[in-house]
Amino acid sequence: MTYAGKVPLAIRLRGVVKRYGEITAVGGLDLDVPEGTCVGLLGPNGAGKSTTMRLLTAQAIADEGELEVLGFRLPEESKQARAQCGVTPQLDNLDTTLTVEQNLIVFAHLYRVPRKERKAAVERALDIARLRERRGAKVDELSGGMRRRLLIARALVHQPRLLLLDEPTVGLDPQVRQELWALIDGLRSEGVSILMSTHYIEEAERLADTVMIMSHGKAVASGEPRQLIDEHAGREVIEVYGPPATLVEAEAEAQRNGFLTRRTGTSVAVLRLEGANGSAPQGRRRASTLEDVFVLLTGEEIS
Numbered sequence: 072m073t074y075a076g077k078v079p080l081a082i083r084l085r086g087v088v089k090r091y092g093e094i095t096a097v098g099g100l101d102l103d104v105p106e107g108t109c110v111g112l113l114g115p116n117g118a119g120k121s122t123t124m125r126l127l128t129a130q131a132i133a134d135e136g137e138l139e140v141l142g143f144r145l146p147e148e149s150k151q152a153r154a155q156c157g158v159t160p161q162l163d164n165l166d167t168t169l170t171v172e173q174n175l176i177v178f179a180h181l182y183r184v185p186r187k188e189r190k191a192a193v194e195r196a197l198d199i200a201r202l203r204e205r206r207g208a209k210v211d212e213l214s215g216g217m218r219r220r221l222l223i224a225r226a227l228v229h230q231p232r233l234l235l236l237d238e239p240t241v242g243l244d245p246q247v248r249q250e251l252w253a254l255i256d257g258l259r260s261e262g263v264s265i266l267m268s269t270h271y272i273e274e275a276e277r278l279a280d281t282v283m284i285m286s287h288g289k290a291v292a293s294g295e296p297r298q299l300i301d302e303h304a305g306r307e308v309i310e311v312y313g314p315p316a317t318l319v320e321a322e323a324e325a326q327r328n329g330f331l332t333r334r335t336g337t338s339v340a341v342l343r344l345e346g347a348n349g350s351a352p353q354g355r356r357r358a359s360t361l362e363d364v365f366v367l368l369t370g371e372e373i374s
């Protein structure tokens with residue numbers, strides 16, 4: 072096991088490169104996930120998040136670099152690593168011909184949970200998914216939220232030390248998303264290490280101890296959300312609203328005065344108010360967010 076200071080690392084990547092022909096999906100990535108923490112991978116479409124996840128499960132093999140998962144080197148020791156990892160894919164791949172309980176039993180076998188412990192493992196997973204009452208239901212009969220809970224619980228049937236979540240709440244309504252956040256936060260407080268890719272800034276802000284922002288296969292920033300906000304966007308932002316011509320003017324004026332700006336579609340946000348010499352524009356003041364940092368660094372709007 073490799074350590075960062077005294078903390079063992081659940082994941083350690085150094086200089087990882089993955090190419091698909093001409094495309095460099097991951098271009099020299101370093102990533103640490105200290106044990107017992109939740110790390111959020113943020114990035115616009117095509118940034119390389121899913122490829123990074125696939126490298127960690129050895130579904131894809133890196134062209135260069137070092138990969139260690141729970142102290143095991145990939146790809147050589149991927150079997151040992153996988154045995155202690157839970158994975159929830161971005162696309163729901165539950166077996167719709169089986170019931171809730173049968174889906175969990177299949178995974179208890181796949182993950183080689185000893186026969187004597189299998190029943191208890193399935194019951195525990197049903198509790199995590201809060202689907203005890205629906206154990207006999209076919210997957211097709213479940214709501215979207217229930218299916219997602221089952222997908223996560225299925226990854227936990229063998230009590231993994233590390234959970235890899237690829238876009239765990241994509242396409243779900245806000246209420247269901249919050250339910251899943253509670254589930255994920257609970258797992259982290261029990262000491263499970265988590266790496267989670269996400270499009271949703273709020274998800275990363277709420278759940279992740281540290282986030283890494285990726286763009287074009289590279290890390291453009293990483294750290295605690297609060298620290299990244301202070302460093303890149305400052306404490307406060309002023310938003311200027313108005314017709315497009317006003318926005319163009321406000322943007323130019325702010326930049327002349329040495330401010331950083333970003334477009335939000337309907338407004339211009341003026342960042343790092345404490346950093347420039349000129350006077351700040353008139354507008355609505357609000358606290359800076361991780362989304363400001365994200366857009367500033369990747370040039371992309373959040374979905």
Ligand code: ATP
Nearest residue numbers: 091094095096114115116117118119120121122123
């Ligand atoms: P999204 O949020 O859209 O899932 P992502 O950050 O997960 O995006 P990846 O899916 O890792 O991004 O893709 C990174 C780049 O690698 C993209 O340009 C993508 O087209 C390319 N890529 C990924 N998988 C393959 C593949 N199997 N063959 C060829 N190119 C691929």
